[in-house]
């Protein structure tokens with residue numbers, strides 16, 4: 705497929721982020737039940753969120769960052785129309801997350817008090833918006849206070865791992881927001897930014 709993420713576990717190879725999350729939560733002993741509950745009703749609800757994600761939220765942050773800040777790094781032209789389309793998906797999805805998936809008193813999706821693999825998938829997708837810088841990120845996320853609190857809840861529930869996995873994103877953000885570092889090239893002509901993005905791949 706030539707896409708990320710993908711994993712290799714012994715002779716077993718797997719791609720598609722949600723399939724990978726299910727595999728990791730199911731095949732390693734000691735993973736707490738709340739990540740991917742054994743209860744078929746709870747489990748099915750998690751799949752409902754994950755499937756919804758791919759035709760909704762997934763088309764938001766990814767489309768915005770690819771057509772704005774990441775376009776020059778990927779050698780593509782800026783595409784404001786595509787970014788605006790992505791913004792529509794983002795706003796509609798964040799509204800739905802607040803009115804449907806975060807409904808109730810729980811701190812996580814589906815009213816849970818502990819996170820599941822669905823929280824990981826959706827929050828990590830939204831985290832891409834860090835690449836846009838504070839002003840733009842605040843403009844997009846500002847109206848969605850419950851979403852902001854949920855991101856913080858997920859971060860707190862999973863740290864120090866959350867900050868560790870996002871370290872590379874924060875480094876890329878720093879470079880994108882710093883004009884001096886942004887254009888820095890090595891001798892081979894590959895941008896410093898591109899190397900940062902690829903350094904964990």
Ligand SMILES: N[C@@H](CCC(=O)N[C@@H](CS)C(=O)NCC(=O)O)C(=O)O
Nearest residue numbers: 706707708709719720721722758766
């Ligand atoms: N449905 C896939 C989407 C994977 C995907 O789009 N990956 C992007 C990075 S976020 C990629 O590898 N793009 C490179 C390409 O398509 O050539 C999943 O959830 O894993």
